[in-house]
Amino acid sequence: PAxxxxxxxxxRFLRSEAIPASHVAVGGDSAGAGLTITLIGRLHDAREELPACAWLVSPWTDLTMSGSTLASKAVVDPIIHKEYLNELADAYLPTGMNRKDPRVSPLYGDVNGFPPILIQVGSDETLLDDATRFASAAGAADVRVTLEIWPDMIHAWPLWNAHLDDGRRALVNACAFIRAHL
Known part of the structure; x- marks a missing residue:
C-alpha cells in the first residue's frame, strides 16, 4: 500500500536531515496508529535505528476485524463501525493481500525490540480490542507499553481537545510520555 x-x-527524510532517531517520536491515530506500528516493524526488520517512542491513539491493528468490541461497542461509538472499516480495508489493500499480513495488520507482527509505546483508547470505541490485544502482545514481547483506557470516550477523542477536557488531558499525558523518552 502507498x-x-x-x-x-x-x-528517511528526517534521517537524511541528520535528525537522530533517538530525537524522534512517531505516532498516529486509527489507521495512522497501525501505520506507525508497521513503520517501526519495518525499521526493526531492516536493523535500522528506531524512533525513541511511539504514541498510538485508537489504533486499528487488525484488518481481519476479529475484535469483539467491533460488535459490542457499535451502539455507543458513533464514528467507527465494522462495515465502514471493511470498506476502508478493501480500498487500501492491494488485490489478494492477506488481511493478516503484518504490514497492514500489525497485531500479527513481531514487536520484539520495539521502543516504548503509549496507547490511548476510549472505553466506548469499537477498536478497543485492537488496542488492548496489541498492548498485550507488545507487553508479552517485553516492550514497555503504557495503555490508557479512557472511560466513556469514543474513537480518537483527543482530536476534539478544543472542546473536551479529556481530550486535553490525553494530550498532556502524551506530551509527558514523549518528553520522558526524547
Missing part, C-alpha cells in the same frame, strides 16, 4: 511506503519515505 501509505506503507510514504511512512518510510517520511522517516
Amino acid at each position: 501509505a506503507y511506503e510514504d511512512a518510510l519515505t517520511a522517516w
Whole structure:
C-alpha cells in the first residue's frame, strides 16, 4: 500500500536531515496508529535505528476485524463501525493481500525490540480490542507499553481537545510520555 511506503519515505527524510532517531517520536491515530506500528516493524526488520517512542491513539491493528468490541461497542461509538472499516480495508489493500499480513495488520507482527509505546483508547470505541490485544502482545514481547483506557470516550477523542477536557488531558499525558523518552 502507498501509505506503507510514504511512512518510510517520511522517516528517511528526517534521517537524511541528520535528525537522530533517538530525537524522534512517531505516532498516529486509527489507521495512522497501525501505520506507525508497521513503520517501526519495518525499521526493526531492516536493523535500522528506531524512533525513541511511539504514541498510538485508537489504533486499528487488525484488518481481519476479529475484535469483539467491533460488535459490542457499535451502539455507543458513533464514528467507527465494522462495515465502514471493511470498506476502508478493501480500498487500501492491494488485490489478494492477506488481511493478516503484518504490514497492514500489525497485531500479527513481531514487536520484539520495539521502543516504548503509549496507547490511548476510549472505553466506548469499537477498536478497543485492537488496542488492548496489541498492548498485550507488545507487553508479552517485553516492550514497555503504557495503555490508557479512557472511560466513556469514543474513537480518537483527543482530536476534539478544543472542546473536551479529556481530550486535553490525553494530550498532556502524551506530551509527558514523549518528553520522558526524547
